[in-house]
Amino acid sequence: MARNDTEPAKRGRGRPPSAEVRRRILETAAVVLVENGVSEVTFDKVARRAGVSRMTLYKWFRSPASLALAAFEDTYADSLRPESTGDLWTDLRTHLRGFVADLSEPRLGAMVAGLLGSAQHDPALAGEISGSYTRPRREGAAELLRAGQERGQLPASVDVEVLVDQLWGACYARLLLPEGVLDEAFADTLVANLRALSGTD
Amino acid sequence: MARNDTEPAKRGRGRPPSAEVRRRILETAAVVLVENGVSEVTFDKVARRAGVSRMTLYKWFRSPASLALAAFEDTYADSLRPESTGDLWTDLRTHLRGFVADLSEPRLGAMVAGLLGSAQHDPALAGEISGSYTRPRREGAAELLRAGQERGQLPASVDVEVLVDQLWGACYARLLLPEGVLDEAFADTLVANLRALSGTD
DNA sequence: CGAATTATTGGACAGGTTGTCCATTAATTC
DNA sequence: GAATTAATGGACAACCTGTCCAATAATTCG
Numbered sequence: 001m002a003r004n005d006t007e008p009a010k011r012g013r014g015r016p017p018s019a020e021v022r023r024r025i026l027e028t029a030a031v032v033l034v035e036n037g038v039s040e041v042t043f044d045k046v047a048r049r050a051g052v053s054r055m056t057l058y059k060w061f062r063s064p065a066s067l068a069l070a071a072f073e074d075t076y077a078d079s080l081r082p083e084s085t086g087d088l089w090t091d092l093r094t095h096l097r098g099f100v101a102d103l104s105e106p107r108l109g110a111m112v113a114g115l116l117g118s119a120q121h122d123p124a125l126a127g128e129i130s131g132s133y134t135r136p137r138r139e140g141a142a143e144l145l146r147a148g149q150e151r152g153q154l155p156a157s158v159d160v161e162v163l164v165d166q167l168w169g170a171c172y173a174r175l176l177l178p179e180g181v182l183d184e185a186f187a188d189t190l191v192a193n194l195r196a197l198s199g200t201d
Numbered sequence: 202m203a204r205n206d207t208e209p210a211k212r213g214r215g216r217p218p219s220a221e222v223r224r225r226i227l228e229t230a231a232v233v234l235v236e237n238g239v240s241e242v243t244f245d246k247v248a249r250r251a252g253v254s255r256m257t258l259y260k261w262f263r264s265p266a267s268l269a270l271a272a273f274e275d276t277y278a279d280s281l282r283p284e285s286t287g288d289l290w291t292d293l294r295t296h297l298r299g300f301v302a303d304l305s306e307p308r309l310g311a312m313v314a315g316l317l318g319s320a321q322h323d324p325a326l327a328g329e330i331s332g333s334y335t336r337p338r339r340e341g342a343a344e345l346l347r348a349g350q351e352r353g354q355l356p357a358s359v360d361v362e363v364l365v366d367q368l369w370g371a372c373y374a375r376l377l378l379p380e381g382v383l384d385e386a387f388a389d390t391l392v393a394n395l396r397a398l399s400g401t402d
Numbered sequence: 403c404g405a406a407t408t409a410t411t412g413g414a415c416a417g418g419t420t421g422t423c424c425a426t427t428a429a430t431t432c
Numbered sequence: 433g434a435a436t437t438a439a440t441g442g443a444c445a446a447c448c449t450g451t452c453c454a455a456t457a458a459t460t461c462g
Contacts, residue, residue, distance in 0.1 A: 014408020015458035021410075039322040044448055053411045058450075113321045116377060120318025121240040130379035138380075157397040162371070162390040165381075169374030170366035176317060176377055177370070178331035179339075189363040196358040198398040215437025216429035222439075245419055254440045259421075 017060075024050045025057065029071035034107050038114035041068040065118045065125045072111055073132055078102060088148030089191060095144060096167060096187040103175050104182045113175050141168050155198075167191075218261075225251045226258065230272035235308050239315035242269040266319045266326045273312055274333055279303060289349030290392060296345060297368060297388040304376050305383045314376050342369050356399075368392075 028050035032041050042064050047054040061067040084091050103109045119126040145160045154160075167190050174180030229251035233242050243265050248255040262268040285292050304310045320327040346361045355361075368391050375381030 012408085013406070013460050015410080015460095017409065018458095037322060042448060043450095055412085055451095056410060059409080064448090117318040117321025119379060120314045120377065121238060126379040134379050155397045155400075158394050159390045162387060163394055165371035165374050166367040166391065166394060169378070170363070170370045172378060173366050173370030173373045176321065177373060178320060178327040178335050180366075186363060189360045190367065193359050193364055193367065194398055196356045197395055198400070199356075213437085214431050214435070216431095216439080218438065219429095243419060244421095256422095256441085257439060260438085265419090 021052055021056060022060070025052055025060070025067075026071050026074045029067050030075040033068050033071050033111060037110065038065060038068045038118050041065070041071070043067070062124060063122065065115070065122055066128060068118075069115055069125065069128055069132070072115060076108060076111065084144065084147065086151075088145075088151065088153040089195065091144055091148070092167065092191045093188060095141075096171070096190060097184055099168065100171055100182055100184060100187040103171060109175060109182070116172075116176060137168070138164060222253055222257060223261070226253055226261070226268075227272050227275045230268050231276040234269050234272050234312060238311060239266060239269045239319050242266070242272070244268070263325060264323065266316070266323055267329060269319075270316055270326065270329055270333070273316060277309060277312065285345065285348065287352075289346075289352065289354040290396060292345055292349070293368070293392045294389060296342075297372070297391060298385055300369065301372055301383055301385060301388040304372060310376060310383070317373075317377060338369075339365060 025046060029041055029046050032046060032049070043054055043057045043061075046052075046064075046067065047057055057067065061070065083094075085094075103112060115125075115129060119129050141164045142160050145154065145163055148154050149156065149158065149160060154163075170190060171182060171187070174182045174186060226247060230242055230247050233247060233250070244255055244258045244262075247253075247265075247268065248258055258268065262271065284295075286295075304313060316326075316330060320330050342365045343361050346355065346364055349355050350357065350359065350361060355364075371391060372383060372388070375383045375387060
């Protein structure tokens with residue numbers, strides 16, 4: 001949570017990068033990001049608003065979208081909450097409820113949707129998102145399911161990797177497809193549907 | 202399927218819109234769309250390539266993305282295939298297999314992903330996609346499930362609207378999230394997971 | 403201290419896209 | 433022939449990108 005920008009490492013020779021400058025860039029980018037969306041985060045605008053040379057941005061960030069992602073991570077990195085109670089269905093409900101609560105918070109949801117939207121035209125951005133956002137979250141989700149499977153709460157024949165998409169992926173579909181409604185009831189029903197099928201009421 | 206541009210309706214007074222011009226615009230936009238992606242479909246480029254005045258594009262299309270969507274619908278509108286065999290699980294497998302086959306066809310998948318990506322920054326485009334693409338497909342999917350539910354192949358307690366997201370939505374998640382693998386095996390496993398849970402092997 | 407090294411700045415430039423304006427020409431109906 | 437609508441071509445300011453360059457600042461090494 002924005003605690004890794006104070007003193008990164010020993011530099012060799014020349015003038016060290018200014019932590020002050022980097023901080024102002026990320027703060028300004030975060031403001032533009034939350035107020036105007038990813039597509040408005042532009043090198044030109046951020047540089048002018050932050051009172052920083054545009055060249056510095058070109059040196060540190062691959063693209064405006066990449067800067068927006070860095071600002072997002074720096075400011076809104078959330079906790080990944082990996083707690084577990086020992087009961088699969090309880091874990092799923094609390095985890096999915098929190099997840100949906102985050103994504104349906106207008107500002108955060110719009111930022112995630114905007115970043116994923118930009119990634120559709122920007123393979124490099126997709127790679128960055130995969131590394132810092134998608135992959136760790138997907139890992140945690142699969143782990144949760146695997147634990148339940150090992151406790152016998154899920155048939156061994158269930159494909160956990162696919163089930164991740166049938167729970168968390170379904171939430172992203174509601175976030176990204178037009179007309180999608182994303183609320184706590186949706187999270188609950190995702191789990192309820194599985195239980196209804198398995199008859200474990 | 203590009204059959205609604207020949208003679209739309211009687212015009213009142215002045216010079217009628219040129220079907221020839223409209224055709225060239227949509228064809229050129231479709232070429233740019235499939236070759237370079239949604240983000241490269243620009244009024245300037247399409248107008249120059251089509252040999253048409255840029256002003257004409259501004260008159261007929263709300264935005265470049267809207268033009269890209271029109272070109273997509275005009276050229277690549279697919280069939281919605283609503284056939285049904287009477288068995289839910291068979292219907293689901295064939296339907297989802299075809300759906301995934303379409304989306305994983307590189308050009309078509311990239312176009313859908315690009316359009317949905319652009320819609321994240323363009324609410325008006327999201328509305329257009331909802332009306333012409335998302336809503337009818339979602340309706341068909343829900344209908345398929347409801348029919349199965351009425352035949353007793355799905356518990357009455359299952360929420361069909363949510364289950365749509367757990368099947369088709371999961372495919373969109375794989376399409377739109379980085380690292381997602383979308384193939385026939387995924388389609389089969391989506392259905393297999395539900396059957397594994399319900400124990401109806 | 404001085405030299406080498408790296409960061410940052412400010413300015414400049416061409417290229418592309420948008421959005422808008424205007425005058426002109428073309429086609430069609432009344 | 434007059435009114436009406438479509439289409440054209442050109443122009444303009446505004447913004448963003450990507451790149452180049454010269455000048456200045458901060459830090460380490462010899």
